[in-house]
Amino acid sequence: MRSLPSIIHLDMDAFFAAVEQAAKPSLRGKPVIVGGLGGRGVVSTASYEARKFGVHSAMPMAQARRLCPNAAFLSGRFEAYRQVSDTVMGLLRELSPLVQPLSLDEAFVDLEAGPYGPALAEADHETGERLVLALAEDLRADIQRRTGLTGSVGAAGSKLMAKIASEQAKPDGLVMIEPGQERDVLGPMPVRALPGIGPATEQVLRRAGLNTVADLAETGESELVQLLGRAHGAGVYQMSIGLDDRPVVADQDAKSVSVEDTFEVDLADRERVLREVEVLAARCVRRLRAAGRSGRTVVLKVRRFDFSTLTRSETLRGPTDDDAVIIETARRLAAQVDITGGVRLLGVGVAQLADYTQEDLFAQALREEAAEHAETEAEEAEEEPEAAGPRRWMPGQDVHHAELGPGWVQGSGVGRVTVRFETPWSGPGRIRTFAVDDRALEPARPLPLRGDAGPEEAGA
DNA sequence: TCTGGGGTCCTAGGACCC
DNA sequence: TCTGGGGTCCTAGGACCC
Numbered sequence: 001m002r003s004l005p006s007i008i009h010l011d012m013d014a015f016f017a018a019v020e021q022a023a024k025p026s027l028r029g030k031p032v033i034v035g036g037l038g039g040r041g042v043v044s045t046a047s048y049e050a051r052k053f054g055v056h057s058a059m060p061m062a063q064a065r066r067l068c069p070n071a072a073f074l075s076g077r078f079e080a081y082r083q084v085s086d087t088v089m090g091l092l093r094e095l096s097p098l099v100q101p102l103s104l105d106e107a108f109v110d111l112e113a114g115p116y117g118p119a120l121a122e123a124d125h126e127t128g129e130r131l132v133l134a135l136a137e138d139l140r141a142d143i144q145r146r147t148g149l150t151g152s153v154g155a156a157g158s159k160l161m162a163k164i165a166s167e168q169a170k171p172d173g174l175v176m177i178e179p180g181q182e183r184d185v186l187g188p189m190p191v192r193a194l195p196g197i198g199p200a201t202e203q204v205l206r207r208a209g210l211n212t213v214a215d216l217a218e219t220g221e222s223e224l225v226q227l228l229g230r231a232h233g234a235g236v237y238q239m240s241i242g243l244d245d246r247p248v249v250a251d252q253d254a255k256s257v258s259v260e261d262t263f264e265v266d267l268a269d270r271e272r273v274l275r276e277v278e279v280l281a282a283r284c285v286r287r288l289r290a291a292g293r294s295g296r297t298v299v300l301k302v303r304r305f306d307f308s309t310l311t312r313s314e315t316l317r318g319p320t321d322d323d324a325v326i327i328e329t330a331r332r333l334a335a336q337v338d339i340t341g342g343v344r345l346l347g348v349g350v351a352q353l354a355d356y357t358q359e360d361l362f363a364q365a366l367r368e369e370a371a372e373h374a375e376t377e378a379e380e381a382e383e384e385p386e387a388a389g390p391r392r393w394m395p396g397q398d399v400h401h402a403e404l405g406p407g408w409v410q411g412s413g414v415g416r417v418t419v420r421f422e423t424p425w426s427g428p429g430r431i432r433t434f435a436v437d438d439r440a441l442e443p444a445r446p447l448p449l450r451g452d453a454g455p456e457e458a459g460a
Numbered sequence: 461t462c463t464g465g466g467g468t469c470c471t472a473g474g475a476c477c478c
Numbered sequence: 479t480c481t482g483g484g485g486t487c488c489t490a491g492g493a494c495c496c
Contacts, residue, residue: 015496035464042464044496057496062461103467103496196469198494231470232493260465297488307463313489347465468495475488 004128005155005176006111006120007248008136009162010092012143012151013171015105017047019084020074020396022148022449024408026420026428031055031071033064037395040262040344044076048171074396080446081105084147091142095135100248105151108159110248111135129176136174147449148424160244161185163195182242187214194239201228201236216240257291258299258349259283266305266342273343274334280348281330285323288350294321295350300333303345312337319354326350390436393417398447402440404432406447412436424449 012018016034021027031050035043041061053068065073085104092099092107096114101107112120116135120128136153143151150172154165157179164185169175177185191197191205191213204227210216216224217240224240225233238244259280267273277300288295299313312333320326330348393399393412399419400406407421410431417436422429424447434441 038464039461040464042462044464058463060462061464063463065461106496196494200493229471254467256467258466262464309491311490315488345464349466466496468493470493471491473489475486477485477487478483 001179001243001245002112002157003125003179004112004120004123005132005157005162005179006128007156007159007162008095008109008111008132008139009154009156009159009166010088010107010109010139010151011154011166011170012088012105012149014045014047014051015149016045016076016081017050018149019081019449020072020077021047023080023424023447024072024420025422025424025426027072031068032074033061033068033071034074034076034396035061035064037061037073037075039264046071072395075394077396077398077446080398083446084149084449087146088143088149088151091139091146095139098248098250100250108162108248113248129178133174133176136176140172140174145450149449157182158242158244159246159248160195160239161242164189164193167193183217186240186242187212187217189213191216194236196232196235196239201232204228213240253353253355254291254293255353256299256349256351257284257288257293257295257353258301258347259287260301260345260347262303262345263343266344267339267346268342270335270339273339273346274331276346277330277334277348278327280346281327282323284348284350285321285326288326288353289321293353293355294319295326295354296320296352297350298326298329298333299347299349299351300330300337301345301347301349302334302337302339302343304339305342305344307344309345310337313351315352319352393436398444400442400444401432401434402442406444417441423447 017032020032020034029049031053032047033043033050033055034045035041043055043057043059043061043064045057046055050068050071055064055068081104089099089101089107092109096109096111098110098113099107111132116131120131123131132155136155140151140153143149152166152169152171153174154162154169156162156165156177161177161182165175165177189212191210192202194213208227210219216236221234221237224237227233228236261280267276296319297313297315299311301311303309314329314333393409395409395411397409399409404421406423407419407429410418410420415436416433418431418433420429420431
């Protein structure tokens with residue numbers, strides 16, 4: 001807790017949808033919904049225009065289509081979101097080296113640790129607060145100029161209050177909560193406003209007659225610990241009286257890596273389940289190795305037809321990034337689970353991560369065994385391109401046409417794909433339809449939105 | 461056409477050890 | 479001569495966040 005509101009929290013407004021509107025002029029001012037487009041998809045982000053129809057994050061896509069049938073429905077373009085996120089995080093790092101990203105579109109910044117720290121330390125209260133407000137407004141303007149997007153900023157004396165403030169600032173706003181005002185601001189809020197209180201905790205509290213944050217503060221720590229358990233109860237009590245000492249900490253290493261897939265139709269037979277587990281484990285290892293890490297614990301996740309979820313894990317003697325070991329372990333775990341009734345989701349993860357790989361004899365043995373089958377695998381690999389089949393065009397996807405230039409996929413079906421030819425800096429573009437296997441049409445990298453550094457090719 | 465994907469942290473019981 | 483008390487590791491599950 002500090003006497004100056006020198007912790008800020010930035011939250012980009014409707015981030016994924018806003019990136020799409022910035023990249024696709026024809027979608028500006030229109031409802032845009034980004035998420036899983038399959039039968040079992042959910043909404044990742046809805047633009048403000050779509051929210052007016054009641055569409056929100058985590059809503060099943062089928063429901064979103066009923067509520068807002070005229071929206072543009074797009075699958076995510078994470079490479080583009082990462083590019084814009086890098087630009088925004090770069091702007092934050094100009095304010096302080098102490099930047100703590102919470103996701104692609106959200107971060108805390110500790111201004112006292114940065115170039116304005118000394119000025120803040122010397123300033124009297126009023127001057128200091130004016131400086132924070134000026135820095136925050138400049139930041140918002142810079143983000144707007146560099147990306148065309150809006151972000152909301154909260155400034156306060158703690159992470160808790162900065163996050164509450166940015167929530168109040170949405171959309172496209174700035175709110176400062178002066179140190180000393182914490183309890184007045186929090187008191188009337190519903191308990192759900194506190195981070196860490198979700199639907200389950202809300203229910204427990206409601207049954208105990210606790211509805212507002214002021215109710216929690218009056219109840220006291222010991223009773224909250226009774227209701228919620230030691231760590232959660234104590235944490236919720238501290239928050240309820242506006243206390244939060246957590247420091248802003250720069251980027252931390254991931255503690256686990258996992259991949260999972262929900263299937264369009266539940267998997268019913270064991271062989272298919274085992275095959276999918278192998279594919280997932282291989283994908284998981286690729287990500288693990290790309291991050292230069294290895295892990296000791298392999299986790300298998302299974303969601304059954306009735307949405308009940310179970311995990312099975314096995315801890316190895318030492319960390320590994322060996323595909324054969326991790327795939328075999330995941331397979332072994334999968335062979336043990338009851339799949340009666342069907343499986344809707346499978347996941348494979350690796351935890352207990354280390355920065356190095358410790359070769360063990362088991363990995364060695366498996367590698368030797370794998371070498372024996374090398375010939376067979378090579379044959380399978382050669383079959384791969386043929387098995388890939390017709391190209392899949394995803395709504396929202398960037399494409400490039402040999403004559404017509406850059407555009408994006410508006411939709412596809414019955415052997416056709418519809419493309420709109422426009423760029424972030426063009427006006428709304430025209431639509432053309434092609435055969436899905438038209439050789440002039442190719443998938444493309446996302447284009448940079450404005451002055452932000454895009455892919456190397458774009459700069460050259 | 462009910463319910464994604466990638467994470468974090470906490471709890472609780474049993475094994476095992478001193 | 480009915481039998482403690484921690485600590486740590488592993489496993490499973492659950493709440494929560496974006």
